[in-house]
Amino acid sequence: MIAAVATLVAGVVLGYLGQRSRMCFVGGIRDFILVRDGYLLRGLVAFGITAWLAFPLMTAIGAAGVGPFAAPDLTTIILTACGGFGVGYVSTLANGCPFRQHVLAAQGIVSSVTYVAGFFAGAVIFHLWAAPLLLRLLP
Amino acid sequence: MATVIDAVTPARTDHRRVRVTATMTGIAGALMAVVAGSLFDVRPPDAYGICMACHARDLVNWTINAAAGSELTVAPASLVVPVLTPIGVLLGALLAARTSREFRWQQPDHPVKTFIYGIVVMNCALLAGGCSIRLLLRTGAGEPLGIMGFGALGAGVALATVWLRWKATR
Numbered sequence: 001m002i003a004a005v006a007t008l009v010a011g012v013v014l015g016y017l018g019q020r021s022r023m024c025f026v027g028g029i030r031d032f033i034l035v036r037d038g039y040l041l042r043g044l045v046a047f048g049i050t051a052w053l054a055f056p057l058m059t060a061i062g063a064a065g066v067g068p069f070a071a072p073d074l075t076t077i078i079l080t081a082c083g084g085f086g087v088g089y090v091s092t093l094a095n096g097c098p099f100r101q102h103v104l105a106a107q108g109i110v111s112s113v114t115y116v117a118g119f120f121a122g123a124v125i126f127h128l129w130a131a132p133l134l135l136r137l138l139p
Numbered sequence: 140m141a142t143v144i145d146a147v148t149p150a151r152t153d154h155r156r157v158r159v160t161a162t163m164t165g166i167a168g169a170l171m172a173v174v175a176g177s178l179f180d181v182r183p184p185d186a187y188g189i190c191m192a193c194h195a196r197d198l199v200n201w202t203i204n205a206a207a208g209s210e211l212t213v214a215p216a217s218l219v220v221p222v223l224t225p226i227g228v229l230l231g232a233l234l235a236a237r238t239s240r241e242f243r244w245q246q247p248d249h250p251v252k253t254f255i256y257g258i259v260v261m262n263c264a265l266l267a268g269g270c271s272i273r274l275l276l277r278t279g280a281g282e283p284l285g286i287m288g289f290g291a292l293g294a295g296v297a298l299a300t301v302w303l304r305w306k307a308t309r
Binding site: 001002003004005006007008009010011012013014015016017018019020021022023025026028029030033034039040042043044045046047048049050051052054055058063064065066067069071072076077079080081082083084085086087088089090091092093094097098099101102103105106107108109110111112113114115116117118119120121122123124125126127128130131134 | 158159160161162163164165166167168169170171172173174175176177178179180181182185186188189191192194195196199200203211212216217219220221222223224225226227228229230231232233234235236239241242243244245246247248249250251253254255256257258259260261262263264265266267268270271272274275276278279280281282283284287288289290291292293294295296297298299300301303304
């Protein structure tokens with residue numbers, strides 16, 4: 001129950017800040033390549049550096065830390081790379097990362113509402129068809 | 140090309156008058172993600188504090204499981220009650236849009252295309268073990284797979300951007 005409340009609160013705060021700042025987690029790279037604009041890229045870098053500093057800090061104060069991480073096998077590496085590439089490529093075509101699409105949907109952009117509907121449907125499709133098919137095809 | 144420019148223009152022009160910057164959002168988002176995972180039981184798996192894809196998957200699958208008695212996959216953090224990040228983001232953004240008078244319904248250009256984009260991105264994100272936010276969070280946690288996933292994401296964004304620019308200028 002505590003996780004549900006914590007994520008709801010974090011989501012509300014992040015959604016509010018994301019709408020006010022136009023934050024997008026693929027838009028930073030896209031804007032920098034396209035028009036050399038670093039505004040969104042600074043947000044991306046700030047997120048990464050803050051997480052990098054905060055994880056050891058949490059461990060230092062006695063909270064639950066992360067890791068150690070097991071060495072991944074080749075199949076997992078390939079699947080992760082393919083998935084990450086797909087997220088980046090298609091999110092750029094779709095005009096924003098999943099977080100940005102949720103924010104735009106809440107602003108009344110119906111294209112983003114249909115994206116979010118497809119996003120939710122995609123979870124069911126993945127577990128009913130895509131994942132079993134992959135498991136059958138992979139060694 | 141018009142689509143790309145439309146997407147870029149608001150970020151380039153509006154950030155001069157909005158008080159909340161992307162840097163502030165990035166710092167606040169990372170702190171909340173780490174604290175949620177470390178202090179508020181949003182784990183396992185590790186570095187699970189905020190993820191639009193995994194948390195949406197948990198919410199949808201948990202709801203279907205509860206309603207239909209099915210056994211679709213949810214993360215251990217969502218076994219009893221699902222994580223609610225997507226609902227929170229929608230509510231927070233709606234609140235911000237309403238208070239800044241930026242909420243207005245806009246009809247879609249290609250609703251079927253964006254619906255399919257949503258399906259594809261969710262499937263790719265679940266394959267990679269997270270959306271762009273969680274891949275970056277896993278990178279910050281020092282997880283090798285997260286670093287590889289985020290590197291591949293960057294390559295995907297770069298290639299798609301170059302392709303869109305080439306398509307617009309040919």
